[in-house]
């Protein structure tokens with residue numbers, strides 16, 4: 001791979017460790033080649049099996065489950081609404097920039113976040129170069145529609161017994177709250 005992320009120690013360690021387990025980088029978010037905000041890694045030709053983002057951690061942001069078609073996302077929202085869980089639809093339905101999948105995020109009764117998303121591309125050629133996204137590109141957050149609310153960026157599940165440390169920098173995401181305030 002042609003990218004160099006060695007000046008960010010944690011990113012370099014992460015890539016070395018997961019490359020040793022057979023993971024390949026498909027997409028990454030970085031303002032330049034010397035810092036890393038997000039890394040999408042895969043083992044079976046799909047866009048990603050595990051994703052890391054810069055932020056307070058270690059924490060688990062969400063699990064994601066695949067659904068065959070876009071209408072299944074709407075069906076899940078309808079079921080949530082009819083069962084009284086409509087307020088737990090935290091983000092979406094919408095489309096991701098990296099990965100290009102359609103998605104919707106829910107919070108379960110314990111507050112953990114779960115994503116449903118549909119099928120997207122396959123990485124056929126192992127020599128495909130990873131795609132870099134500039135965090136300044138508005139399409140990273142949301143190609144259309146509305147950005148995620150602040151809770152989506154800030155809240156995640158802690159691991160028992162693991163101290164959480166704040167990042168040196170994670171940028172300042174465009175939240176739904178800020179987006180609407182600036183539009184008003």
Ligand SMILES: [Fe+2]
Nearest residue numbers: 062063064115
């Ligand atoms: Fe996800």
